[in-house]
Amino acid sequence: MKFEEGMKKLSEITEQLEKGGLSLEEAVALYGDGAKLAAECKAELEQAKLTVTEYTKKTETE
Numbered sequence: 001m002k003f004e005e006g007m008k009k010l011s012e013i014t015e016q017l018e019k020g021g022l023s024l025e026e027a028v029a030l031y032g033d034g035a036k037l038a039a040e041c042k043a044e045l046e047q048a049k050l051t052v053t054e055y056t057k058k059t060e061t062e
Contacts, residue, residue, distance in 0.1 A: 001040065003041055003044045003045065003048075006037050006040055006041045006044070009037055010034055010037045010038060014034065016030055017030055017034070
């Protein structure tokens with residue numbers, strides 16, 4: 001899943017949880033899905049940050 005898609009889905013999950021009206025089981029399941037998505041997005045963002053840092057270092061030495 002692309003970062004943007006993950007963030008969109010995470011936003012949708014957040015809206016559902018904030019809206020309420022869910023059973024405890026539904027809320028816990030959504031929270032779990034959101035936590036997993038947040039971790040995936042964070043990892044992808046960290047990888048992008050490393051890539052940009054590598055490019056920056058490479059261009060500074062050239």
